[in-house]
Amino acid sequence: MSVIETNSLRKHYGRIEALKGVSLKVEPGQIYGLLGQNGAGKSTMVKILLGIVKKTDGDAYLLGEPAGTTNVRRRVGYLPEDHQFPGYHTGRSLLHFYGELYGLSRDERTRRMNEALDIVGLKKRADSKIKTYSKGMKQRLGIAQSFFHDPEVIFLDEPTDGVDPVGRKEIRDLLGELKKEGRTVFVNSHLLGEVEMISDRVAIIHQGEMVREGTVADLTRQANRFSIGLADGQEFPAAELKEKGFRVETANGKAEVELPDGQSIDPVLELLWAKGLKLRHLVEQKQTLESVFMQMVDKATDDTDRRAVRKARPVTARRVD
Amino acid sequence: MRNFVAVMKDSYREAVDGFVIYVMLGLAVITILAVALISFEPNPADKAFPSLVSNFQQVFRNRGADIEEVGTKVKIGPVVAFTPIALSYSAADIQKLDSGTGYAGKYKMKLTVSPPATAGGRAGGQPRMVGNFQDEALLFPTVVYAWSQPKTPEQTVLMKDPTGGTGEAPPAGKMPQIEVVPDGTDPEELLAKKSAEGGRWLMVAVPKVTPKEAEGVTDEMMADFIKNQFLVHGDIPGVTVTRRAGAAKPNYEFDVEADVPAGAKGWPHAIKYFFGQLTFTESMAFGPAVYFVQDKLVNTIGASVTLLVAVVLTGFFIPNMLRKGSLDLLIAKPIARWQILLYKFVGGLLFMLMVSGLAVGGVWLVMAVRTGNWNPTFLLSIPILTFAFGILYALSTLTAVLTRSAIAAIVVTALFLVFMWGSATVKLFADAWRMAVAKEEDKKGLAYTIIDGTYYALPRYNDMLKLNGQTMVESYCPQSMAKMGRRGDQPSWGPAVGISLAYVGVFLSLAYLRFTTRDP
Numbered sequence: 001m002s003v004i005e006t007n008s009l010r011k012h013y014g015r016i017e018a019l020k021g022v023s024l025k026v027e028p029g030q031i032y033g034l035l036g037q038n039g040a041g042k043s044t045m046v047k048i049l050l051g052i053v054k055k056t057d058g059d060a061y062l063l064g065e066p067a068g069t070t071n072v073r074r075r076v077g078y079l080p081e082d083h084q085f086p087g088y089h090t091g092r093s094l095l096h097f098y099g100e101l102y103g104l105s106r107d108e109r110t111r112r113m114n115e116a117l118d119i120v121g122l123k124k125r126a127d128s129k130i131k132t133y134s135k136g137m138k139q140r141l142g143i144a145q146s147f148f149h150d151p152e153v154i155f156l157d158e159p160t161d162g163v164d165p166v167g168r169k170e171i172r173d174l175l176g177e178l179k180k181e182g183r184t185v186f187v188n189s190h191l192l193g194e195v196e197m198i199s200d201r202v203a204i205i206h207q208g209e210m211v212r213e214g215t216v217a218d219l220t221r222q223a224n225r226f227s228i229g230l231a232d233g234q235e236f237p238a239a240e241l242k243e244k245g246f247r248v249e250t251a252n253g254k255a256e257v258e259l260p261d262g263q264s265i266d267p268v269l270e271l272l273w274a275k276g277l278k279l280r281h282l283v284e285q286k287q288t289l290e291s292v293f294m295q296m297v298d299k300a301t302d303d304t305d306r307r308a309v310r311k312a313r314p315v316t317a318r319r320v321d
Numbered sequence: 322m323r324n325f326v327a328v329m330k331d332s333y334r335e336a337v338d339g340f341v342i343y344v345m346l347g348l349a350v351i352t353i354l355a356v357a358l359i360s361f362e363p364n365p366a367d368k369a370f371p372s373l374v375s376n377f378q379q380v381f382r383n384r385g386a387d388i389e390e391v392g393t394k395v396k397i398g399p400v401v402a403f404t405p406i407a408l409s410y411s412a413a414d415i416q417k418l419d420s421g422t423g424y425a426g427k428y429k430m431k432l433t434v435s436p437p438a439t440a441g442g443r444a445g446g447q448p449r450m451v452g453n454f455q456d457e458a459l460l461f462p463t464v465v466y467a468w469s470q471p472k473t474p475e476q477t478v479l480m481k482d483p484t485g486g487t488g489e490a491p492p493a494g495k496m497p498q499i500e501v502v503p504d505g506t507d508p509e510e511l512l513a514k515k516s517a518e519g520g521r522w523l524m525v526a527v528p529k530v531t532p533k534e535a536e537g538v539t540d541e542m543m544a545d546f547i548k549n550q551f552l553v554h555g556d557i558p559g560v561t562v563t564r565r566a567g568a569a570k571p572n573y574e575f576d577v578e579a580d581v582p583a584g585a586k587g588w589p590h591a592i593k594y595f596f597g598q599l600t601f602t603e604s605m606a607f608g609p610a611v612y613f614v615q616d617k618l619v620n621t622i623g624a625s626v627t628l629l630v631a632v633v634l635t636g637f638f639i640p641n642m643l644r645k646g647s648l649d650l651l652i653a654k655p656i657a658r659w660q661i662l663l664y665k666f667v668g669g670l671l672f673m674l675m676v677s678g679l680a681v682g683g684v685w686l687v688m689a690v691r692t693g694n695w696n697p698t699f700l701l702s703i704p705i706l707t708f709a710f711g712i713l714y715a716l717s718t719l720t721a722v723l724t725r726s727a728i729a730a731i732v733v734t735a736l737f738l739v740f741m742w743g744s745a746t747v748k749l750f751a752d753a754w755r756m757a758v759a760k761e762e763d764k765k766g767l768a769y770t771i772i773d774g775t776y777y778a779l780p781r782y783n784d785m786l787k788l789n790g791q792t793m794v795e796s797y798c799p800q801s802m803a804k805m806g807r808r809g810d811q812p813s814w815g816p817a818v819g820i821s822l823a824y825v826g827v828f829l830s831l832a833y834l835r836f837t838t839r840d841p
Binding site for chain 2: 088093145
């Protein structure tokens, strides 16, 4: 059973269509990354799943139940983007407050919050007022409050915002730990490198539409493009392969071979074998998630509107006598 | 329940986070200390009894049970209690019969009732009251007869101002010139006619007691009357009265034995301040003095300031919760939206409960310690003030949900408070005016309809404070003051609480509808 499932999910804010029929499934124990530009609909998606905003149409299920019910919210954790904790709380009192809302006993709250604050490195400042925290500290407290009550699913909206590189690494490690414990983590982010490093599956959402979805490996694989290296002193048979319809580029002792559509790498390997050449390097080429994302976004934008290009205004000079 | 407790704790943290709450609590403590410096020193008996019996001029009909407005036809203004004839009551030869300490104990004295020393009236030359008899010896029996009756017919009389408008008393024993207005005659026309003839004439309403009825008053009735006056004005129940024979006409003399209980509400006290260094008054009935401090200083002035400050301070609570990034965190928790809104509202009330609890509870405690009066009625002010604040806070909540602006919530609520106060004040003046005018048709009209309609359509914030004050009067003061307080149209708890509660319900329901149907 999927932990999260949406079918043709739509959301309108007046005339603005924030989600245009998004369907996705997230399986248990995954780290699922939802990518998109600002305003793409990522946060709206999460808010519908948590019952914070109401869907216009379609279906959304969380942990097998209709999304947004009080009972379901008890089993999930959430860190919103641009969150603002009440400044009159200390880190500890805030977790006590939220823990009570989750129905945890005092002993349970105390034990879990100590663990969580320790994990996010806030134990020493736990009794300071939140209004004295830095942005990074608030972010870490936000992450602590999202998982300290032992949820099955954790939604994190831009979890590394305002966190320094060391802190980001810690957060990535923490998410890995949470995954190991069998929790499902749903991450919204526009920091593609972060998502690429931690996510099992990724969806790209653009202007309210799902444009790509799959494992990180699937998305970043560059189909039909291989890097091939031979033993020292051997020359790559580029001309013969070009005659057979392959595109070949050589540089730095390696050859980049692009297969024609429908063709496999086997004919290339057979040719090398027949010519007695010794293979030392064979790698299917990949792209970064960022380049995939940019391609997807550009393609989607091409289909719709083009981003306005700002040009300098012409200046006319007039002679003043 | 766990959610409720959690939100209450959160509200408490929010309330005590700023410095303003500490300023308010500090002011409450200062008020308590200021009240603690007030001392109440009982007057000695030879001063207290003459002061007490001087109040006997004020008489309540139906053997002291009724309050009745008489003289509504009097142009000079409403007569608020039944004061048929301004006789003079004096106490002399006062002796304490037991050796107990303090003013409580048994006393005996001679009580003399004599005709008015000044047949005219009080300062300003307005006659306060007149009798309809020229025989001075029948004045006291007339009063006693009127006192004993559930309802005495009235008659309108014209009286020539005995002072001639100077305000000075006429010679002793000289009764003013009286002209009884015959049935079927328009008193206004007769007044105009007499005034044209010369002199200053006034129109008053007086009890219609015939000489025969007055002559029928027995010594027992007179004794009962005096006993009842001690109870009504002094809160002294154990009194025996025997008429003395041989008093010179037109006076009446009585032997009185009074068993004064400790804490008698009508016993005069000297009210002093700062360890007796400053004297407010040398003689004031104990109950009204306590009432004045608690109701007027704390409930009226203190409450108004507290309500206004509380409106400002709590005006930030809901908008802060509704801030972007703050609300999402809360809504994502397993708590229903109606719970968030309702509990947050109750949390705001908690703030008022804390402040009023400290101020009222503290004042009550120090007053109880200082006076020995542990009557808990004043503590009723705590829930009443909290409830009155609840009306305002419900509106503040609605405004905050609609606008998400603390400034809007504060301004709208403060304006509503001022509007309610203004409506109540205008109604007060309108009611007083209606009591003063004679003709029924003068008591109606569009202006009155608007004033009454506005007042009755608004939450009964003022009624609740008025009822609270009246409850305190009845609890702390002698019956005479309590009866006086009940004159005129009295609000009742049912509509006062019910309509206010309806407003709270409507405000919160609208806020809930908006809160649950709008995406944050």
